[in-house]
Amino acid sequence: MSLVADxxxxxYRGRRVLTDASLTVEAGETVGLRGPSGSGKSTLVxxxxxxxxxxxxHVILDGERITGTRHRVPASVRTRIxxxxxxxxxxxxxxxxxxxxxxEPLLAVRxxxxxxxxxxxxxxxxxxxxxxxxxxxxxxxxxxxxxxxxLARALVHRPRHLLCDEATTMLDASTQALVAxxxxxxxxxxxxxxxxxxxDPALLERWADRxxxxxxVTRSH
Amino acid sequence: xIRVILxxxxxxxxxxxxxxxGMFLLGAASPMDxxxxxxxxxxxxxxxxxxxxxxxxxxxxxxxxEQYLRWAGNLLQGDLGWSTxxxxxVGEVIAGRAGWTLLLIGLTLVVVLIGSLVAGTIAAxxxxxxxxxxxxxxxxxxxxxxxxxxALAAIAVFSLGLGWFPAGGLTDVRATSVTFADVAHHLVxxxxxxxxxxxxWFLLFVRDSVAESLREDHVLAARARGLAGRTVLFGHAxxxxxxxxxxxxxxxxxxxxxxxxxxETVFSLPGLGAVSVHAAxxxxxxxxxxxxxxxxxxxxxxxxxxxxxxxxxxxxVRIDG
Amino acid sequence: xxxxxxxxxxxxxxxxxxxxxxAVTNLDLTVRRGELLAVVGESGCGKxxxxxxxxxxxxxxxxxxxxxxxxLPPAAGVARTSTDRTFVLPGxxxxxxDRTxVLPGxxxxxxDRTxVLPGxxxxxxDRTFVLPGxxxxxxDRTxxxxxxxxxxxxxxxxxxxxxxxxxxxxxxxTVVRKGRRLLAETLKQHGRDPRLADQVAAEAGxxxxxxxxxxxxxxxxxxxxxxxxxALASDPELLIADEPTSGLDRPLVDHTLDLLxxxxxxxxxxxxxxxxxxxxxxxxxxxxxxxxxxIVEHRPAADLFRAPAHPYSQGLLNALPDRDFRAIPGHxxxxxxxPPGCAFAARCTRVTDACKVQPAGPVACHHPLTTAEVPA
Numbered sequence: 001m002s003l004v005a006d007x008x009x010x011x012y013r014g015r016r017v018l019t020d021a022s023l024t025v026e027a028g029e030t031v032g033l034r035g036p037s038g039s040g041k042s043t044l045v046x047x048x049x050x051x052x053x054x055x056x057x058h059v060i061l062d063g064e065r066i067t068g069t070r071h072r073v074p075a076s077v078r079t080r081i082x083x084x085x086x087x088x089x090x091x092x093x094x095x096x097x098x099x100x101x102x103x104e105p106l107l108a109v110r111x112x113x114x115x116x117x118x119x120x121x122x123x124x125x126x127x128x129x130x131x132x133x134x135x136x137x138x139x140x141x142x143x144x145x146x147x148x149x150x151l152a153r154a155l156v157h158r159p160r161h162l163l164c165d166e167a168t169t170m171l172d173a174s175t176q177a178l179v180a181x182x183x184x185x186x187x188x189x190x191x192x193x194x195x196x197x198x199x200d201p202a203l204l205e206r207w208a209d210r211x212x213x214x215x216x217v218t219r220s221h
Numbered sequence: 222x223i224r225v226i227l228x229x230x231x232x233x234x235x236x237x238x239x240x241x242x243g244m245f246l247l248g249a250a251s252p253m254d255x256x257x258x259x260x261x262x263x264x265x266x267x268x269x270x271x272x273x274x275x276x277x278x279x280x281x282x283x284x285x286x287e288q289y290l291r292w293a294g295n296l297l298q299g300d301l302g303w304s305t306x307x308x309x310x311v312g313e314v315i316a317g318r319a320g321w322t323l324l325l326i327g328l329t330l331v332v333v334l335i336g337s338l339v340a341g342t343i344a345a346x347x348x349x350x351x352x353x354x355x356x357x358x359x360x361x362x363x364x365x366x367x368x369x370x371x372a373l374a375a376i377a378v379f380s381l382g383l384g385w386f387p388a389g390g391l392t393d394v395r396a397t398s399v400t401f402a403d404v405a406h407h408l409v410x411x412x413x414x415x416x417x418x419x420x421x422w423f424l425l426f427v428r429d430s431v432a433e434s435l436r437e438d439h440v441l442a443a444r445a446r447g448l449a450g451r452t453v454l455f456g457h458a459x460x461x462x463x464x465x466x467x468x469x470x471x472x473x474x475x476x477x478x479x480x481x482x483x484x485e486t487v488f489s490l491p492g493l494g495a496v497s498v499h500a501a502x503x504x505x506x507x508x509x510x511x512x513x514x515x516x517x518x519x520x521x522x523x524x525x526x527x528x529x530x531x532x533x534x535x536x537x538v539r540i541d542g
Numbered sequence: 543x544x545x546x547x548x549x550x551x552x553x554x555x556x557x558x559x560x561x562x563x564x565a566v567t568n569l570d571l572t573v574r575r576g577e578l579l580a581v582v583g584e585s586g587c588g589k590x591x592x593x594x595x596x597x598x599x600x601x602x603x604x605x606x607x608x609x610x611x612x613x614l615p616p617a618a619g620v621a622r623t624s625t626d627r628t629f630v631l632p633g634x635x636x637x638x639x640d641r642t643x644v645l646p647g648x649x650x651x652x653x654d655r656t657x658v659l660p661g662x663x664x665x666x667x668d669r670t671f672v673l674p675g676x677x678x679x680x681x682d683r684t685x686x687x688x689x690x691x692x693x694x695x696x697x698x699x700x701x702x703x704x705x706x707x708x709x710x711x712x713x714x715x716t717v718v719r720k721g722r723r724l725l726a727e728t729l730k731q732h733g734r735d736p737r738l739a740d741q742v743a744a745e746a747g748x749x750x751x752x753x754x755x756x757x758x759x760x761x762x763x764x765x766x767x768x769x770x771x772x773a774l775a776s777d778p779e780l781l782i783a784d785e786p787t788s789g790l791d792r793p794l795v796d797h798t799l800d801l802l803x804x805x806x807x808x809x810x811x812x813x814x815x816x817x818x819x820x821x822x823x824x825x826x827x828x829x830x831x832x833x834x835x836x837i838v839e840h841r842p843a844a845d846l847f848r849a850p851a852h853p854y855s856q857g858l859l860n861a862l863p864d865r866d867f868r869a870i871p872g873h874x875x876x877x878x879x880x881p882p883g884c885a886f887a888a889r890c891t892r893v894t895d896a897c898k899v900q901p902a903g904p905v906a907c908h909h910p911l912t913t914a915e916v917p918a
Contacts, residue, residue, distance in 0.1 A: 036793070037761060143585040170789075172583070172858070174869045174870045175869070200820075202820070202863045203863045349602070439715055441594075441599050442715070446731070447696065449731065461716060535718060536717070
């Protein structure tokens with residue numbers, strides 16, 4: 001069970017930002033990814049999350065080569081990957097309460113209704129969100145609390161692979177530590193593979209099993 | 222840019238066809254008889270044979286698609302047809318009247334734009350204050366009033382009551398020639414009424430858009446740099462808040478045209494608006510078709526200009542055509 | 543060093559439809575010339591509100607009480623002309639290696655130093671110059687930022703005395719204006735030559751060629767550098783940097799921090815608002831830790847990072863990846879419902895009944911950690 005980017009090149013409207021990147025995240029391991037801004041780290045995450053079509057190369061998920069992106073990929077495949085983005089404000093629908101936010105991916109695949117509440121409560125508890133917080137909307141909670149809700153949402157389908165794109169950059173030290181501990185806990189329970197993209201060398205050194213540099217990852221081989 | 226214009230022209234053709242066909246179909250559904258309208262009072266005493274003869278001459282009983290194709294064929298040869306309600310060549314009708322309608326609409330547009338920009342910006346600057354609330358309340362009230370009612374009210378107060386302005390027409394009844402002062406005097410009420418009836422929409426938009434932009438990050442940052450209030454307002458807040466305004470002017474134009482029809486009728490102005498009401502009542506297809514074409518063409522051109530202006534004003538936008 | 547900014551009892555409250563948000567409560571702070579003060583705390587604790595309150599940029603529903611006194615130089619005549627430190631050549635004509643410097647004017651201040659320029663001993667034609675120290679100059683006046691009114695703020699304070707590097711550079715730039723235009727406009731507003739735009743940009747680390755771009759064409763890092771350049775354009779005495787390191791990679795973070803430090807060393811005062819403890823540790827002279835709208839600890843940086851006194855500061859430091867990497871249990875109270883006593887009590891391991899009363903002082907705790915308790 002691994003998530004592999006194989007010779008991926010990608011860009012936007014004619015401008016290529018990523019050339020021939022290859023990266024593997026095995027089950028149960030935490031891979032750190034660093035690199036200068038604008039070097040294509042976020043693009044690589046989007047390709048691995050099956051949100052952006054690469055110009056060349058493929059994503060290989062659990063041994064299976066994936067063609068297509070977004071809705072062209074069946075839900076059963078897409079739910080194997082969870083993503084956590086840098087800005088919780090930009091990732092949260094301001095009309096939903098935190099509880100609805102976490103439940104949304106389950107509702108989208110028509111998960112049995114009676115089981116949803118239980119699963120949401122379980123994840124909220126692990127992310128340190130109390131009941132009164134769950135009833136609030138994004139504007140009434142802090143960035144740290146919102147990112148924890150986004151984390152719960154990312155884990156709701158028990159993904160086999162979790163991609164974190166600078167997920168803790170906007171957070172204070174304590175919330176960062178909490179997010180990391182929740183992810184590590186989930187990893188121990190399910191054998192999830194994790195990719196952590198970050199600028200913080202201390203964080204990568206403490207958290208990741210191995211650290212890759214985007215410049216080496218994109219060298220042609 | 223040339224490519225954009227050419228693409229728009231190509232797109233315009235099917236739109237023009239569709240609107241003219243639509244107009245023909247609507248006219249066909251109308252129960253009005255052009256022959257009866259032409260005959261006027263005599264229609265009651267005229268024999269059915271004569272009426273039939275008139276209809277035959279004009280070909281108004283022919284199947285619809287025949288009438289349309291005939292009209293389209295003539296159009297391409299430059300012949301706009303014969304107006305049954307005006308007893309004139311359509312070309313003549315339009316040439317004599319289009320100018321006045323354009324004048325009315327043009328003046329109104331200028332007054333509306335300037336007035337709503339100024340009032341809306343001031344209201345937004347003093348958001349929540351007395352002026353803001355007053356302006357918004359007045360805008361909502363006026364928006365609910367029909368333009369012809371406003372016109373009649375204006376005539377009642379300013380013409381009949383105070384005697385300041387004439388109640389209608391373009392020139393004095395006794396005038397033998399058209400002078401600038403005379404026309405201007407006669408246009409004050411119609412332009413004001415039309416402008417007031419159209420302004421609320423723009424004013425409310427400007428007010429909301431500017432009020433919101435004054436709290437945006439980049440405006441706060443500009444203030445934080447110590448830039449003068451005027452610089453912040455014009456160079457930063459308005460510049461971004463009014464970008465959508467350009468496009469909206471283009472899309473709102475048909476409303477303005479519609480309003481002008483009513484105002485022209487009430488004020489008896491010799492424009493196309495008044496004539497089109499009469500033509501509709503008499504099922505005067507040729508004239509209606511020509512007016513529809515012109516109006517559609519004007520709206521399409523205006524939209525093209527506003528879109529081009531938008532791309533010039535906003536560097537993020539590249540026109541797709 | 544003298545006080546440049548003295549804040550006493552600053553309280554900011556926002557009136558919402560059904561609640562009151564207490565963003566800042568009873569804040570006391572002083573910033574001196576040449577001091578870099580870091581205000582540290584998690585997002586949503588009221589730090590950015592502080593910056594906006596000082597500049598009078600709060601929205602209409604904000605209620606502000608307290609005083610914020612800033613020292614301004616004498617009103618007329620003695621304006622600083624340039625930040626370049628050029629020295630006038632000694633008598634005897636130019637020598638290779640000599641540099642020219644223009645000194646600021648102003649009366650004598652305590653701490654001023656006199657310098658005889660090198661010339662190999664005094665020569666006829668050598669002149670002595672007074673370098674500015676940090677002391678108060680005769681004619682200095684103090685202005686209360688919270689009470690002086692919009693006109694004074696707009697004409698004399700914003701940009702001129704206080705420069706702000708805003709929190710989100712991407713949205714803080716007007717999209718329809720090119721970078722060069724923004725910079726030139728600001729320079730002109732403050733009486734400087736608009737052609738200095740290239741120089742100011744370069745000083746902030748931005749390639750002058752990038753000034754030709756529109757803000758939406760700039761990457762996050764470039765936008766940050768442009769915003770820094772805009773804040774520095776008017777050479778303000780107090781620089782407020784609001785989360786200047788968010789979303790930037792390490793080299794740029796270091797560059798920005800070093801730039802702020804340099805400004806400090808040259809005599810400016812810097813207020814660094816951040817949640818990034820590593821950044822604060824790198825450049826700060828003093829640190830104020832904010833929690834739930836109050837300052838809970840205000841001490842010299844070296845002391846705080848070595849031995850924090852407040853349990854929250856301790857918890858925050860322990861959460862760092864190069865220490866315990868452990869989160870503080872629980873979560874901070876909502877600013878609409880602050881408890882009457884110590885706001886950290888619910889999460890604190892040292893809590894007792896005494897904590898039902900709001901603690902005060904530079905370390906706002908009834909049971910502060912002493913140096914002896916902190917592990918080596």
